[in-house]
Amino acid sequence: MTVASTSPPLRRPRGDGALAALFVAPAMLGFLVFLLWPTLRGVYLSFTRFNLLTPAEWVGLDNYVRMVHDPIFWDSLTVTVEYVAINIGVQTVSALAIAVLLQRLTQSAVLRGIVLTPYLMSNVVAGIVWLWILDTQLGIGNEIVAALGFDRIPFLADETWAIPTIALINVWRHVGYTALLLFAGLQAIPNDMYEAAKVDGASEGRMFWRITMPLLRPVLAVVLIMTVIGSFQVFDTVAVTTSGGPANATNVLQFYIYGAAFGRFQFGYASAMSVALLVVLSAITFLQYRLTRAGHTDLG
Amino acid sequence: MTTPTALTTPAPAPTPTSAKAAVQPQRRGPSLGRIAAWAMMTAIVLVTLLPFYWILRTALSTNAGLAADPTNPLPVHPTTGGFERALGLQSTKEAIAQGGAGGGLDFWRYLLNSVFVSTLITGCQIFFSAMAAYAFARLRWRGRDTVFGLFLAGLMVPAIFTLLPNFVLIKQLGLVDNLLGIALPTMFMTPFAVFFLRQFFMNIPREVEEAALLDGAGKIRVFFRVLLPMASTPVLTLAILTYITAWNDYFWPLMVSYSDSSRVLTVALAIFRAQTPQTGVDWSGLMAATLIAALPMLVLFACFARRIVSSVGFTGIK
Numbered sequence: 222m223t224v225a226s227t228s229p230p231l232r233r234p235r236g237d238g239a240l241a242a243l244f245v246a247p248a249m250l251g252f253l254v255f256l257l258w259p260t261l262r263g264v265y266l267s268f269t270r271f272n273l274l275t276p277a278e279w280v281g282l283d284n285y286v287r288m289v290h291d292p293i294f295w296d297s298l299t300v301t302v303e304y305v306a307i308n309i310g311v312q313t314v315s316a317l318a319i320a321v322l323l324q325r326l327t328q329s330a331v332l333r334g335i336v337l338t339p340y341l342m343s344n345v346v347a348g349i350v351w352l353w354i355l356d357t358q359l360g361i362g363n364e365i366v367a368a369l370g371f372d373r374i375p376f377l378a379d380e381t382w383a384i385p386t387i388a389l390i391n392v393w394r395h396v397g398y399t400a401l402l403l404f405a406g407l408q409a410i411p412n413d414m415y416e417a418a419k420v421d422g423a424s425e426g427r428m429f430w431r432i433t434m435p436l437l438r439p440v441l442a443v444v445l446i447m448t449v450i451g452s453f454q455v456f457d458t459v460a461v462t463t464s465g466g467p468a469n470a471t472n473v474l475q476f477y478i479y480g481a482a483f484g485r486f487q488f489g490y491a492s493a494m495s496v497a498l499l500v501v502l503s504a505i506t507f508l509q510y511r512l513t514r515a516g517h518t519d520l521g
Numbered sequence: 522m523t524t525p526t527a528l529t530t531p532a533p534a535p536t537p538t539s540a541k542a543a544v545q546p547q548r549r550g551p552s553l554g555r556i557a558a559w560a561m562m563t564a565i566v567l568v569t570l571l572p573f574y575w576i577l578r579t580a581l582s583t584n585a586g587l588a589a590d591p592t593n594p595l596p597v598h599p600t601t602g603g604f605e606r607a608l609g610l611q612s613t614k615e616a617i618a619q620g621g622a623g624g625g626l627d628f629w630r631y632l633l634n635s636v637f638v639s640t641l642i643t644g645c646q647i648f649f650s651a652m653a654a655y656a657f658a659r660l661r662w663r664g665r666d667t668v669f670g671l672f673l674a675g676l677m678v679p680a681i682f683t684l685l686p687n688f689v690l691i692k693q694l695g696l697v698d699n700l701l702g703i704a705l706p707t708m709f710m711t712p713f714a715v716f717f718l719r720q721f722f723m724n725i726p727r728e729v730e731e732a733a734l735l736d737g738a739g740k741i742r743v744f745f746r747v748l749l750p751m752a753s754t755p756v757l758t759l760a761i762l763t764y765i766t767a768w769n770d771y772f773w774p775l776m777v778s779y780s781d782s783s784r785v786l787t788v789a790l791a792i793f794r795a796q797t798p799q800t801g802v803d804w805s806g807l808m809a810a811t812l813i814a815a816l817p818m819l820v821l822f823a824c825f826a827r828r829i830v831s832s833v834g835f836t837g838i839k
Contacts, residue, residue, distance in 0.1 A: 334826045401698070482685055
């Protein structure tokens with residue numbers, strides 16, 4: 222893409238070392254102190270027993286052994302995976318549909334703006350609003366369910382419904398953003414291709430599978446990796462709607478980690494679980510990258 | 522700069538009729554597929570926007586009214602009581618009588634905290650990231666590519682991973698329950714901001730810089746007087762998105778703040794929600810608070826709608 226213009230004949234053979242040091246210094250400070258050091262420290266803490274009050278005490282693999290034998294950890298991992306599967310599945314398909322509609326139907330900027338509005342809300346706001354809409358007694362969502370002749374559904378208070386509900390709430394908040402990312406990818410597809418296909422009598426469906434999907438694939442892959450990583454870190458919505466309940470049914474990994482750290486002050490154990498999450502995320506990123514051949518384009 | 526059309530009020534959903542007019546020039550009427558597509562689009566718009574209306578309608582109702590008439594599309598017994606409770610303007614007795622918890626929301630303080638933190642993060646992060654981005658894109662120095670590679674690798678570390686150690690660090694620095702403690706971790710840089718701005722600086726023709734240098738300006742001066750102003754578009758783009766992210770952040774501020782002095786709106790809102798009596802939640806007050814908390818971002822959106830919308834695709838994929 223971008224090619225750094227190679228430096229023209231040097232007027233200052235010594236380069237700009239001093240100036241560069243000055244310019245990079247603040248960012249470097251932030252990088253070292255709040256990104257690199259915490260990363261290393263997080264790994265270190267995972268091998269310790271640490272409660273913030275007394276110095277960290279080295280315990281070797283204890284935290285990891287405990288984690289492997291902790292049924293709640295496995296439960297929360299399962300719940301998280303379930304959440305991610307629903308969230309990403311629904312979100313990707315809907316975002317793709319919205320993006321294609323925005324591209325093939327209209328280029329309206331107003332529509333694009335509308336689709337993005339929920340993204341401006343915090344997860345906390347989104348959580349509270351849907352909590353109200355889905356309220357069993359008074360929520361309009363449940364009023365509609367009742368009006369359709371079904372029993373009211375305790376969306377957030379029922380073990381089976383809670384995770385799908387939270388997943389869909391987050392789809393509501395994020396789908397517009399994802400759609401616009403995909404839309405940007407679609408804009409890069411030359412319109413001539415569609416014109417040509419139309420002349421050949423191709424239907425919209427055919428054009429979607431033969432032109433849109435193959436050409437969008439690299440963008441779709443990047444967006445998928447980004448959204449999956451984000452999705453694994455679900456916390457806010459759970460915190461304001463169900464607090465992990467009922468009966469741990471929405472105890473997602475990040476919520477469990479938070480509880481271990483700030484509820485029980487087991488920072489070592491919480492760190493070990495963060496390392497596990499990091500490993501899972503890295504593996505997924507790597508796999509997705511390989512499987513989708515994200516680096517390659519079919520264009521040209 | 523042109524001011525894009527404001528989006529404060531939900532624009533009416535596009536109806537199939539208006540669409541027909543726009544795409545008519547070709548033969549026949551609109552195809553079945555096109556009608557279905559527009560129906561889908563309309564449904565999407567409704568699902569997107571109706572919750573916002575429902576917030577407003579609930580916020581303007583009384584709790585008793587909501588219980589009596591849950592499906593009324595209009596505010597039931599219209600009142601501003603919910604807003605008064607959310608803003609802490611009602612006496613405790615009055616608030617409890619209307620279904621509130623009596624615990625007020627020190628709204629202006631949280632608003633100020635949110636504004637302070639978001640502004641500090643956005644301003645500093647982008648300024649420092651721009652400086653670094655310039656050094657990575659335009660200056661020649663040993664180890665440049667290695668250091669940049671290291672920064673890029675930082676993109677891979679998910680936020681959750683650094684949160685706990687960062688909390689320990691902030692605690693050791695004595696900055697827990699301090700607004701600076703909330704801002705500090707993202708104040709100096711994010712790998713993404715550096716990466717994003719570097720792309721821009723790399724694409725500015727070298728001649729621009731050289732002309733200024735020939736005029737005798739130093740490189741620092743060139744950066745501040747020539748290149749930074751040229752970068753105002755990507756800088757503003759990034760600033761808006763950074764501001765939204767900082768404003769909406771919940772997890773980190775929740776970890777760091779314990780009292781009103783450092784509480785930001787997202788955290789305050791979650792607490793307000795937890796406070797409301799479980800027996801009969803103060804929905805009207807809660808929705809009023811929600812609306813007030815969301816309002817600044819909606820206003821920001823109204824001012825920069827077009828830019829925000831086009832910047833999303835712009836920033837995401839690179």
